[in-house]
Amino acid sequence: xxxxxxxxxxxxxxxxxRNLCPDLKNAFMFKEDGELTAAxxxxxxxxxxxxxxxxxxxxxxxxxxxxxxxxxxxGNKGGANVSHxxxxxxxxxxxxxxxxxxxxxxxHILVTTVLKLLEKISPAPLKNxxxxxxxxxxxxxxxxxxxxxxxxxxKPATVEPExxxxxxxxxxxxxxxxxxxxxxxxxxxxxxxxxxxxxTLLQWxxxxxxxxxxxxxxxxxxxxxxxxxxxxxKDSKQDGKGIVQIPQKIQRTLQIRKGELVKVKxxxx
Amino acid sequence: MTKKKKGIQMIGQVTEPIAIxxxxxVNDLRAKLEEIQKQDGVIGYILRNTSSASxxxxxxxxxxxxxxxxxxxxxxxxxxxxLFALGNVRSVLVEGKNIKMLSLIVDGNRxxxxxxxxxxxxxxxxxxxxx
Numbered sequence: 001x002x003x004x005x006x007x008x009x010x011x012x013x014x015x016x017x018r019n020l021c022p023d024l025k026n027a028f029m030f031k032e033d034g035e036l037t038a039a040x041x042x043x044x045x046x047x048x049x050x051x052x053x054x055x056x057x058x059x060x061x062x063x064x065x066x067x068x069x070x071x072x073x074x075g076n077k078g079g080a081n082v083s084h085x086x087x088x089x090x091x092x093x094x095x096x097x098x099x100x101x102x103x104x105x106x107x108h109i110l111v112t113t114v115l116k117l118l119e120k121i122s123p124a125p126l127k128n129x130x131x132x133x134x135x136x137x138x139x140x141x142x143x144x145x146x147x148x149x150x151x152x153x154x155k156p157a158t159v160e161p162e163x164x165x166x167x168x169x170x171x172x173x174x175x176x177x178x179x180x181x182x183x184x185x186x187x188x189x190x191x192x193x194x195x196x197x198x199x200t201l202l203q204w205x206x207x208x209x210x211x212x213x214x215x216x217x218x219x220x221x222x223x224x225x226x227x228x229x230x231x232x233x234k235d236s237k238q239d240g241k242g243i244v245q246i247p248q249k250i251q252r253t254l255q256i257r258k259g260e261l262v263k264v265k266x267x268x269x
Numbered sequence: 270m271t272k273k274k275k276g277i278q279m280i281g282q283v284t285e286p287i288a289i290x291x292x293x294x295v296n297d298l299r300a301k302l303e304e305i306q307k308q309d310g311v312i313g314y315i316l317r318n319t320s321s322a323s324x325x326x327x328x329x330x331x332x333x334x335x336x337x338x339x340x341x342x343x344x345x346x347x348x349x350x351x352l353f354a355l356g357n358v359r360s361v362l363v364e365g366k367n368i369k370m371l372s373l374i375v376d377g378n379r380x381x382x383x384x385x386x387x388x389x390x391x392x393x394x395x396x397x398x399x400x
Contacts (some may be wrong), residue, residue: 026353047352054348058341058363064334065365072362073346075355080346093353 006118010038013114017107018042023098025078027107029090032059037088051091055082059089059164083108084114089258090137097179119180119259174208176219176263183236183258184245193229195245201232209210215267218246224250224254294376297396299323302380305393310385312368318378326383335370336361338363342372349352360394373397 014027017039026047028039034052037044055071062068068089071082079100082095090111094103179199185197194216204213219225233245244264250255295318302314306325311327315336326332346361361372364386371390372381375397382393 024333025289050352051349054345058345061334061338061341064331064338065363065370066367067365068363069366070362070364070366071299071342071346072360073349073355074361075350075357075361076359077356080349080353080355093355208381 007038007116009114010111011040013110014038014040017110021098021103022105023094023095023109025095025104026093027091029088029111031177032087032089035221055089086119088115174268176203176217176265178261179242179244179264180238180254180258181241181250181258181262182245184247189247190229191247191249192233193231193247194250194264195231195233197239197241197243198232198236199239201230207222208266208268211264211268214269217267218244218250218254218263219263219264220254220256221263222255226250226253230266295321295378298375298378298380301397302382304324305382305396310388312385314383314385315381316378332339335381335383337343338370339372339379343374344371344381346372357397362390 010029014029018024018027026040026043027049028043030048030052031037034056036045036048037050039048056073059068067084068082069084073080073082075182077095078094078096079098080091081100081104083092083104085108090107092103092107094100099190196216201213203268214229215227216230217227218223229252233239233243238245244262246254246256247264254262256262298316298327302316302323305311306314312328313324313335315326316323324332324336326335340374342361343358344365346357350356350358358374363372367386368383369386369388369390370381370383371393372379373394374380380397382390382397384390384393385392
């Protein structure tokens with residue numbers, strides 16, 4: 001769901017930028033690993049795949065210059081920019097007589113703002129949503145799929161038929177929640193333990209009340225997953241921020257780093 | 270050859286016949302690049318065409334890395350230009366966190382100039398493109 005949310009928000013942003021800057025012919029974004037994030041309606045996916053392939057070699061060699069921040073291409077019939085922002089590459093193609101400064105400034109400001117906004121809200125998309133919390137107070141704060149969360153037995157009026165008839169079946173399949181990766185350091189840090197905020201752990205305890213949760217499964221959006229022990233984050237200031245603190249060793253195993261999103265699912269015992 | 274010993278300077282020649290005007294153009298470009306190379310913040314350059322290549326870099330250990338980057342940047346840009354109908358690629362500027370590279374195609378010569386980020390690449394581009 002969050003990937004779709006990301007893509008939807010970014011696609012709309014790119015379309016709006018194109019409306020704002022008619023000289024912008026094409027705009028699309030892809031992640032550092034080459035995965036397409038969003039594209040305006042004018043750019044065929046086949047073209048994007050070819051571009052990502054073409055730039056793959058160049059981006060790999062970018063360590064020579066300390067990593068790519070910007071590639072500006074000027075042709076005699078137009079220009080293109082590839083900008084690195086928040087772990088994404090934004091490609092913009094402009095017509096020959098375009099005011100490239102204007103297009104680039106507008107694009108950069110809007111896309112960066114939307115990306116930052118998405119990164120802030122995406123780890124906890126429902127957490128601070130008033131209508132959701134008012135109408136369904138018992139639903140866990142962070143969900144990554146569309147399935148409604150199971151309701152506690154004492155509130156049958158709000159429970160959907162399938163859930164009320166199969167509460168145990170749902171509990172067998174704990175839903176994954178999405179969190180942003182934070183580093184965890186220190187001498188006493190266990191390399192096989194991740195930390196989540198107490199609020200989330202409490203919600204899991206309420207949801208799976210007769211089950212012991214000592215481990216979680218962390219899965220990346222590339223499909224890599226590990227199972228590791230879980231402990232609460234010590235710093236209460238981190239509560240409710242939608243972060244998961246992961247030791248470097250596990251981050252390397254999953255090929256992720258600070259700021260990226262992962263799915264975390266409790267292992268029920 | 271210049272007197273300086275701080276960097277590597279290589280000129281390779283192949284036996285293909287070279288048109289006189291091309292030679293003039295290459296010599297002219299090489300002269301411009303040698304002047305550019307003296308500027309503060311300029312790290313080096315690579316100049317190559319179908320028949321020869323000149324490389325002058327302050328850090329010879331980076332030669333292969335820079336050559337690969339230069340080649341990849343121009344190739345990728347040409348592909349992008351073809352897909353989006355941008356015409357002939359005039360210039361490619363690759364900005365990294367530490368340094369930047371300006372690549373140009375002038376009269377069939379592929380030039381890449383490596384510089385620190387505070388160098389005005391637009392001035393270099395104009396210098397290299399002016400006849």
